[in-house]
Amino acid sequence: VEALARWDGAASPQKLFERAAAAGLAERLSRLVQRKALRAAATWEGPLRALHLSINLLPQDLARPGYDQWLLDEIECAGIDPGRITVEITESALLSDSDSIAERLSRLRSVGIRVAVDDFGTGYASLAYLTSLPLDILKIDRGLVADIVGGARDRIVVKAMIALARELDLKVVVEGVESTAQLALLADWGCDLYQGFLGAGPLDEIELARFVAASMAEAA
Numbered sequence: 001v002e003a004l005a006r007w008d009g010a011a012s013p014q015k016l017f018e019r020a021a022a023a024g025l026a027e028r029l030s031r032l033v034q035r036k037a038l039r040a041a042a043t044w045e046g047p048l049r050a051l052h053l054s055i056n057l058l059p060q061d062l063a064r065p066g067y068d069q070w071l072l073d074e075i076e077c078a079g080i081d082p083g084r085i086t087v088e089i090t091e092s093a094l095l096s097d098s099d100s101i102a103e104r105l106s107r108l109r110s111v112g113i114r115v116a117v118d119d120f121g122t123g124y125a126s127l128a129y130l131t132s133l134p135l136d137i138l139k140i141d142r143g144l145v146a147d148i149v150g151g152a153r154d155r156i157v158v159k160a161m162i163a164l165a166r167e168l169d170l171k172v173v174v175e176g177v178e179s180t181a182q183l184a185l186l187a188d189w190g191c192d193l194y195q196g197f198l199g200a201g202p203l204d205e206i207e208l209a210r211f212v213a214a215s216m217a218e219a220a
Helices: 013-022 026-042 059-063 067-078 091-095 098-109 152-167 180-189 205-219
Strands: 053-056 085-090 114-120 137-140 171-174
Touching: 013 026, 026 053, 026 059, 026 067, 059 067, 059 085, 059 091, 059 098, 067 098, 085 091, 091 098, 091 114, 098 114, 137 152, 152 171, 152 180
Parallel strands: 053 085, 085 114, 114 137, 137 171
Antiparallel strands: none
């Protein structure tokens, strides 16, 4: 599961963080969301107990010296297994000091935390980071998969991205999957996981527990 930030006072997560940034509070909000998500997941029981948790990092988070230690301290304080955690970073976060970022990511991975590049294919960073940084997962942006069923060029691009990730031994997650036709193509091309309304929309903890329990019962 991926932790999502929502507030009734903002129309979207983007608007929420835009308002926080305008007030100089974006990084504080980011860390609050991360802390709340870690502590919530640490208490999950029953069908949610073994779920992995993805948390999104702002570029400012990763660029700040000491962030890696802060996150490790929060994980320890929450009492959650680091192996259940994935940190998601955007390509824009990779445009700053790559050596420092690589060092911080390596430290996180050394305790079992996985690293995912979010919204892959929409940024401007050099693809060189795929070989120079410690990564585990590529998440292909929803904008690239919207027309893969009817658009030949879209199919070529997404299929090539998945093949590239597989060659680099990276897991592939595709965002924004909304139809069985999209899913069939992605599965045929070797996609590992997908996110999107075809599976489920955003859920609170109670709804999530019901969803996972129903899915487990169906699989059994």
